[in-house]
Structure formats: structure tokens, C-alpha cells
Amino acid sequence: MLPQLFQHPAYAEDQPSAYTILTLHCLHRGFTSGAILGLASPFARSAITTILRRPSLATPLPWTTRLVSSAAIGSLGGTAFLAVAMIARMWGREEIEWQDRSWRILANPTQNREDDWSAGGLIIGALALGLTSRRGAGLGLPLGRASLGGAAVGSILGTVGHVLTSSRSVDDVEKKVVAGEGPLASKESPERWIQLQTLFDSHPPNLIMERGDFQGGQLAKATVQLLADYLDMTSDEAQFMRDEHASVVEALPDYPLGAFAGRGITILAGGKYSEIAATTLGMTRLLGSRLPVEIWMIDRVEAQEGWCDEMAAQGGMVCRFVSDYVQDMSAFSHHYQLKIAVIMFSSFAEVLYLDADSMPVVNPDPIFESPAYVDTGAILWPDYWQATESPYTPYITGQNGTKATSVPDIQTVDSGQMLWNKAKHWKPLCLSAYYNYFGPKYWYTLLTQGGPGWGDKDTFPTALRALKAKWTMIPHRLETQRYDDGTGRGMGSGMAMMQADPADNTNFRPLFLHSNFIKFSVRRLMCDLCIEDPSALSAEQRTKGQEVTFKGSVSNRNSNIWKQLNFGIRLFATKDKDGLNNMGRLDTELDMWRVMERVGCTGVFSEDGICRRTRGYLDKTFGLVASWEGGAERKCS
Secondary structure, three states, X not given: OHHHHOOOOXXXXXXXXXXXXXXXXXXXXXXHHHHHHHHXXXXXXXXXXXHHOOXXXXXXOOHHHHHHHHHHHHHHHHHHHHHHXXXXXXXXXXXXXXXXHHHHHHHOHHHHHHHHXXXXXXXXXXXXXXXXXXXXXXXXXXXXXXXXXXXXXXXXXXXXXXXXXXXXXXXXXXXXXXXXXXXXXXXXXXXXXXXXXXXXXXXXXXXXXXXXXXXXXXXXXXXXXXXXXXXXXXXXXXXXXXHHHHHHHHHOOOOOOOOOOOEEEEEEOOOOHHHHHHHHHHHHHHOOOOOOEEEEEOOHHHXXXXXXXXXXXXXXXXXXXXHHOOOOXXXXXXXXXXXXXXXXXXOXXXXXXXXXXXXXXXXXXXXXXXXXXXXXXXXXXXXXXXXXXXXXXXXXXXXXXXXXXXXXXXXXXXXXXXXXXXXXXXXXXXXXXXXXXXXXXXXXXXXXOOOOOOOOOXXXXXXXXXXXXXXXXXXXXXXXXXXXXXOOOOEEEEEEEEEEOOOOOOOOOEEEEEOOXXXXXXXXXXXXXXXXXXXXXXXXXXXXXXXXXXXXXXXXXXXXXXXXXXXXXXXXXXXXXXXXXXOOOOOHHHHXXXXXXXXXXXXXXXXXXXXXXXXXXXXXXXXXXXXXXXXXXXXXX
């Protein structure tokens, strides 16, 4: 009922009548909750009287009258309680917080349907008992109490009606989820993609600019002239693309209300990346995350046999496949193009996207309540480098009216983790899809030229800037986690990137560990000689029936961490003053090895040799032994 009464804009900060919406919602919830408790009170009193054997001296009222009267009193009490609770909760809060909560209420289709049923029952019940009471055929209650009781009982019946009519067979839903048939909330995603693809195909680039020679060192101290000279682009060619870009922006679709719901994590896996994702997923749950997770792969060929069922059995996790949403997969010729697809096709309205190798080091769930996210609806994290985009980029994307005349003062983005509210930033997401659709042949090169970071990563901030959207770049520069040099006393090179928690703008508090160098897959680390899973092979290798083997770091003397794995030395450098071991953190490295021990000893990635070597490393390095089936615990001193 609220969506019919109040406007629901695209952005929470534009939500009108926020105080009224939240107040009405809370009072309605209090009314129904109190009515339920009130309805139960006559049964409770009757039970107590029976137990205590204290018969009432008064003539008891009929049960129907007692129930309606108690529901009326309970509804008043529940409404008063929720009113006080709301005031206590929201006292002193800024307007944006009222707007954000009210906006979320209007954006939740399930909740709105329940409210509609409850409100409908409330009105019908009040009218029914009010009219019968007025005609003298009521329950012997005054008109006011009869109407209030009818409203209370009607509200309860409306809520029950909603539950009964919306409860599709749970078994059927779970079967669809386990089978990876696509999120029910996004069943129209294929049609939406076809519409976008048609729009994109109507405005292709006029140049083919594939990845050029890497010029990272030269461009690190680039001048605007050097950046301008890298691509052979004329002003007429730039003008053509500016016009094409403007046409795409003008035709971008509005956010599809009701298509997505809730918050969740999407992770891009498949093939050998699934082994890495298994560690990330394990860390997510070990650290206490309760968010639902969608594990995305290109198609079912990329899924290790039994892994999706294994994840589904753990609860709250499901496999999805891009090929279920895209008819022509040739549009995704490069793996960099998949990231935008899994975010768009995900059933979640609010998405925490993670690369398979970007694991949380603390529970990531509170990030959705961080002030930066509540305020802007999009959070991106920095990469190492400054942007090396073409001076034509801001002109083509409509940010400026002319070509840039200075080196861009823009930090590049590490897209291994992103937080995105689709309802607030649907059009920037669609525009980023346009950039990625033609990414390998045009946009990736335009945005990086010969600099580092060629790929999808800078399409996201470029789209946000092009549409002048409000978003957050984490103010902390990333920190590098270094690996031990093999002595237990020194430091080697960087092994992973640490990204900061947006909840603290003053101090660097690590939230994610993006393993850009050493990948934390128990098979890649602890395998002696393993056969590559068919899902990780190329199409040509699968066609030829080739058997591919590989050695893990523990058996590869050329590996930078061979000595550490064989002699019980921690991987994370303990002398690294900026590392996780010196940030007052719980032992992230130990957490990670606990997860990998489980992956290596149970489930589809397990193998006796891997399990034995992993437990041996835990014993030598951390003083842990496998004293119970399926897990390691600390030795008694």
C-alpha cells in the first residue's frame, strides 16, 4: 500500500516523506504484532487458570468475544511499543538515514505485498465487525472496540493469507536453486540483456583498438602529450564516439522495480578459480557472514562435478551460470567481460562482488551499513596506479566539452571487490556494461592505453563519472601483504593487496585480502603432482581428451614459497610492519589455513596427499593437529 501512496525515486537521498513512510511502516508492524500477542492471551490465561485451579467467579464471555477484545487491546499495546522503539532507535539520526530506510521499504516487493494483504484484512475486518455491531448483531462489544478488534483480527488473517498464497513449494524452489536454473527474482534478465545488447550493437566504436604494447614504466611519469600520442585517434573519430556514447546514455533503461531483492555476495569462479573461491567462501563463513552467496561461472562445463551441490548443502550458497542468461556467449570473448554480467544478472538488489581470490579478513556483512555506502550506494577500492587514460576519454564520455589538457589526477580501481546498489546506480551499471561489451576492442585500451590494469576495472568509475553519479572511492591507499623470505625473519615481494574497511576514514583497517600474486588454493599450494580437473581445461584440451598435470608450490623448488611450505614457516612476513600480522588482527593466516585444511580433506577438492601435507604444515607452523574428523585444533600445552 505504501508504494501506491508515496513516490519511490531512483535514489534514496531523493526520497520524499521519509519520516511519514517509516513511521507508518513501524506503526503497522506494531499493530499486527500486538494483535497476534493479544489473540494468544486468552489461551494463556485459560491455561494458567486451569493449572492453578482457580475458577473465575465472573460469567465468562464467549470465546469469540474474548479473542476479538484481546486482539484489540494487544494491537494498541503493540502500536505504542513500536512507536517508542522507533523514536529511541532513530532519535538524532540524520535525514539520510530516514530516507535510506524508507527507500528500502518501498523497494522491497515481498514486504510490500505482505503490507498490502495485512492492510486489506485490517480494513475489511474493521468494517465487518463495526457494521455488525452497529446493527445489533455483533459480539456484545462497544462499537469502537468491535471495530478495533475486527481490524486486529483482519490484519492477522491478511498476513496469514499472504504467507499461504506466496508459499510456492519449497522443494521446487530449492531444486531450481541447486540446479542453478537462475534466480527467480531475475527471470527477466535474459530479456533485459537482449535489449541492452541491441542498444549496444546500434552504437559500436568506429575504431578497433586492441591491447597494445605495455608501456607502464614510460607512462608512470607521463605527460599529457605522451598520453595523447599513444593512440592514433583524430578529433573527428573522437567526436563520432562522443555522439555514439551520448546516444547510448540517452537510451539507458530505468531500474526495473521488483526485479531484484535483498543483499548478497556474488563471486566469479569456474575452472581452477573454483579452488581459490572455495577458500574465499570458507573464510566468508568462518568469519561469521550470514549473507546469501551466488557463485558464478560461464557455464556448467566450468563447474567441478559435485561442487555446486556441496555448496548448496552448506546453506545460503548457489551456483549460477552466465550462459543461462545470455543466448550468444560470443559477446563475452574475454574473461574480463564476465564481471559486469554477474553483477547485473545477480538476483540481489545490493551486491558485494568479490573476485575468487579476494577474501575477507573480517566479517564483511556490516559494510552495507557503513556511512559511505548508505550515503552513495557504490564503493570502489583503489589500485596501485594513477590513471593513464587517453585525453579524449573525458570528452568521449561527456565529462568535458573538450579533450583533456593535463594528466588525469585519477586513481585507478581494484575491481576485485566492489559494493554496488543497483537501484541507486542501475544506469551507471548499464553504461559500464556498454564499455565492457566493446572492452577488448576499444574501451579497455582507451582507458589504460599502454599502462597497467588493462581490463574491466576502470569501466566502473568511468561510467559513474560519465553520469555524474555519487559514489565513494576508499580514501586509504591499499597496503601490500608481503610473503616471508623463507628465513622467518625477512620479507620477500608482495603476495596480496590489502584493502581498507570503509567504516573508518581515519585509520587503515583491513577488510579484504586480494591475492594478486600467490593464490590461496590448497591444491595449488599443497599438491605433489595433481591431475587438472576437466573443468579447468581449454576447449581444445577437452576435445583432444588430454590429461594435464601440475605441481603445487610445496613440490616446486622454483616457487617463492617452497621453503616456507616444507619447513613450517609462515607465509605472511612477520617482520612486515604494514602486514596483517602486525595490525592487531586475529590470525588471518591461521584462519585461512583452517579453511584450506577443510577444503583439502573433505569434499570435491580433497585428496589424501594434499590433506596429509596440509595437516603436517599446520602442525609444524601453528602447533595444530587433526584431532577430530575433518578439522584441526591446537595442541594442548
